[in-house]
Amino acid sequence: MVQRHLAGELVAYLRDELSAEARLDIHRHLEGCPECTATLAAYRNVLDGLAASIPEPPALHPGAYWAELREKLEARRRGGRAWWAAPVPLSLSAGLAAVLVLVTLYGTHQIREHRDLAALEETVMGVRLEMIKEAPVMEHLDLLEDLEIIRQLDRVAPTAES
């Protein structure tokens, strides 16, 4: 049977966070498992090494830190927002509003013109369609299916109907 090696339990063992009974179980396992024993020793070395050499950050100037913090706190109290949420100056707002109005008016005018043109085109097309309906040729369109007739169009005599 393959023995399961310890993982998170080793960390708890190292940090002395186990009950007495659990600790005893781990101890018994370690006595019979060289690999886990080596792992435990390695973890202890890593933790000891890290603790003995914690890097220190660059020194912080207390006065400057406080001054900055106060400034930021004041801004936050005044309702300071992120730059993208900052209120736009009045003149810029007015300018933007004017541009929006102009664009809207121009756009509306364009749409109205287009609508007028469309109505005109429809009227013209309707008139043409009426004219086409009345054209005698419309009654004889079926003749165009006959290729022979098409070839001799210039010799086809008008009928009594036309």
Add this chain to the structure above:
Amino acid sequence: MDDAIAEWNDEALCERVARKDEAAFDVLVERYRQRAYRLAWSFLRNADDARDLSQEAFLRLYQTAGSFRGRARFSTWFYRIVVNLCLDHRRKHRWWRTMLMWSGEGNDPRGALLERQPAPRVDPVDRLGREQIMTVLWKAVEDLSPQQRAALVLQVQEELSTSEIAAVLGCSEATVRVHLHRALASLRKWVRDD
């Protein structure tokens, strides 16, 4: 600053900050300024960013002190603010670090010290002195996942218990142990097995 208020415990001060007591806020800032900065720096490794981020943590404290219910220690609650800001910061700047890696500038975070070192299986301990090993070890910590790094820094540097680390990271104690186990397994190759 009122001398009496300087003797209050963190939890009582936080309660006063919730009522916008400036003096209480000042005491908490003075008590945690260096710790917040050091914790942020251990994540970001940039002094300016660490300073800004620690200040942001205090601003959050000022704004949200009312949400501290006293169920955990103040230090745990405050560290959670700092760590979350650090993790968010790293997440936001991940694309930039990726760009650096592509450009070849960020490929070897361990720096010149390891440029000519053999692969770990050749036992780097034989080639480096103890101090250098420790430096390499902390450099290697920077390569851990954010959660593993957070768990390790909070344990080694801030000496928090597993339950406190779990509260800071918002996970279970078992998950914290898994993070630590994986972190230590990654770092193991840099120390000699005695």
